[in-house]
Amino acid sequence: MDLRYTDKQNAFRAEVRAWMQANVPTTALKSYDTAEGFEEHRQWERVLNSGRFGMVTWPEALGGRGADLIEWLIFEEEYYRAGAPGRVNQNGIFLLGPTLMEYGTPEQKARFLPRMAAGDDIWAQGWSEPGAGSDMAAIRTKAILDGDHYVINGQKTWSTRAVFADWCFGLFRTDPESSRHHGMSFILVPLDTPGITRRPIPQLDGEPGFAELFFDDVRVPVENRLGGEGQGWHIAMATAGFERGLMLRSPARFQETARRLVDLYRRNESHVAPGVRDQVLKAWMDAEAYCLNTYMTASRLIAGGKIGQEASLNKIFWSELDRAMHETALSILGARGELMASGIPEAGEIARWLKGFMFSLAGPIYAGANEIQRNIIAERLLQLPR
Amino acid sequence: MNFAFTEDQLLFRDTVRDFLAAECAPAQVREAAAGDGRSPARFDKLVEMGLTGLTVPEAQGGLGLGLVDYVLIAEEAGRAALPELLVDQIGIAVPLLSRFADRPEVASVLEAVATGAAKVAIGHPMDPFVADAAGADWLILGKGDAVHLVPAASVALTAETSVDPLRRIAGVEWLAGNDTVLSDAPGLWDEILDLGAIAMAAQGLGLAQAMVDLAAEYARTRQQFGKPIGSFQAVKHHLATVQVAIEFARAPVYKAAFTQRPRDVSHARIAVIDAAAMAARTAIQVFGAMGYTYEVDLHFFMKRAWALAGVWGDRHYHLDRMARMVLSDDAAIGADATFADN
Structure with a gap:
């Protein structure tokens, strides 16, 4: 046990502090749950990425700095100390990001992570359904294989950031005969795909922080599946671990x-x-x-x-x-x-x-x-x- | 920055845990409570394992280990409700005496402690009674700023009865003389108080976990309405809530052992007092009427937790001290301050 920072860790802190001082907006951005504020926050993600601070724990090739978790904690301390804006892409960088890092193919990592770090793709989550809240294994939205595409039909709800986001990740039932924890897959869906309807839900403060998503014959390529078919529950639990446990x-x-x-x-x-x-x-x-x-x-x-x-x-x-x-x-x-x-x-x-x-x-x-x-x-x- | 124990530290902790599970199981604690509360045979084995010399400098025949090594052992002593007063000795008295190990008379006391030939009791002047004063060969006592090392022959004891049947406490009458002064450095008793608070916090962690584990074990087997009571969410949520409190008291205790800074120590002390009190009141509720009896082992752990909550600075003492250190205008309290001064 040694509860002292190394010289390298102290130097990293100094670098983050100086960068934040120079770059954090001096006036507060509008809420990211408004159309204008969402784009202001996307712009801030781009500024962060220009300093290679989008997600410091990722490898350099994917837009990060290869930082370890202690350095990530130091980064976060300086981030909050500087009063920097909230992370509009938190579903992406803190939840999907670590999940992709663990379960994604090299192609998927290269395809999604740098754009995520850059704020080019802002992510929403698609877990809950009207009949599947605390009981997530009751998910019914289907994704049925048709050639090299899944065809999605059903409904998601409480999809955080989904009103303005570019993509969503979520759990879908790929085996229509399955029940409970089996037969689900983890699929990444572009929210501009034809057949998706978003209905904003105003939160307690009146702003549309989440949305209902309606899927009507939405076609998504098979390569958007993360992990194996039917492995969805297992992967979602890993994502939930990041959500509850450490990063979010x-x-x-x-x-x-x-x-x-x-x-x-x-x-x-x-x-x-x-x-x-x-x-x-x-x-x-x-x-x-x-x-x-x-x-x-x-x-x-x-x-x-x-x-x-x-x-x-x-x-x-x-x-x-x-x-x-x-x-x-x-x-x-x-x-x-x-x-x-x-x-x-x-x-x-x-x-x-x-x-x-x-x-x-x-x-x-x-x-x-x-x-x-x-x-x-x-x-x-x-x-x-x- | 590495907030983790070494493999060796964890291995030693496991060895002590296994030893206490065999030699200080609840049935043996109960047996001690029925007798005079102490087992010389068990104490000899603690000596053999090197535990009495854990923090004694190597030059005086000890293992020369520090508070980070010791804190896990203190936690295990709490978990087992160990009757013998090991923790006060190796976590408070010895670290204090070790500072004066260059004095021959102190060095010889340390040597005797390591071999088990002598026992040292210590009481903060703020606390009215001294634990295990009766069995001690030496007592560390205070008058004003001064810290005295007093031979047992020079004190008169008035035994008191603790709520904890295994705690042997006594009021101590003695006459301070120049020949017993260890140090009269101002502030030394404050530093000793921190050692005491760490010792109580570490034991409290173990006690709290022991109470949750006992209650969980009971809830797995006790049947009502045709199923184990542990299958009911009301019982599950009670115990889960305590487990959360224990988990988030743990790291503050370990940090306090590393830094020994007053702010960290008070944090650890308060968090553990709260967690242990919650564990006690929850565990007795889970045990139901059985928990209210002397026949179930739970009460040994509850009573130890209650007794330790008041000594070496109680909750109010540490909260007041914390307020001065956290709410003052110049306190460093931001997200970057946690490890800044280490």
């Missing part, structure tokens, strides 16, 4: 929220109730604990380990932490905490806490509801009967 929610995100919460508390200390202090401290400690835990996981993965059940532990922890931090912030703001827009000086800060609070309520639901994660922990880690 890097610790820096929550440490930055905790830092903002401490800052808010300091400025309001004189008039908040005494118990709030302990909630603020708890938030800071938990964000810190998530960071430490992630460094332990990263160290283990670098040494050749695999991500396992800790994905479920992590997902519960970060999602409930995020919600608690925003609830605490709103309790500090008191009567001002309902202001979505105002002329008062703190209006922007208050609206950010409010929007963050609403989004934090989705955390315990998406990426596998926390009830499902608790079942996984109980059954696989504590070996309780199903």
